[in-house]
Amino acid sequence: MNAADVTVIQDALLRQKYPEAERLAAAALQLSRLDGQLWLMLGEALLHQGFGHAARAVFDRAWLFGPGGFLDHARAGGAAKDARWARKKRHRGAAAR
CATH class of the missing domain: 1.20.5 (Single alpha-helices involved in coiled-coils or other helix-helix interfaces)
Structure with a gap:
């Protein structure tokens, strides 16, 4: 994963394109499963779509791998x-x- 990937996901979140952000974050996580920032962005996308329980599990994962x-x-x-x-x-x- 590179900075451009993160920027694209952040842009989707800022534009409130949450399904797109979810798809992009999930795809990036296939390449970099230990990246806490990607898990955090996936959690945010899920939360904004109303998937609170799934978002909570993803945020817990983000904490595991985050700084x-x-x-x-x-x-x-x-x-x-x-x-x-x-x-x-x-x-x-x-x-x-």
């Missing part, structure tokens, strides 16, 4: 750090009893 989302957290070793923190917390709680 500062779960994927960035995991890549930075965050999941391992969280697990170590939870073990320490359980251990401290058991020692205090």
Whole structure:
């Protein structure tokens, strides 16, 4: 995916051509499934068409792949750090009893 693809999708959203934006975002996601911005634009297109539940699921996916989302957290070793923190917390709680 390139910047031109994003611009075309953004333009469709700004013109309120939501079915077109949905189609373009879905096609772009076939090439770049880890792009949080594409997921966000797809969610916006769905939301404006009245597909609230589907939009919510797509926004959750956007969060996973967006900047500062779960994927960035995991890549930075965050999941391992969280697990170590939870073990320490359980251990401290058991020692205090």
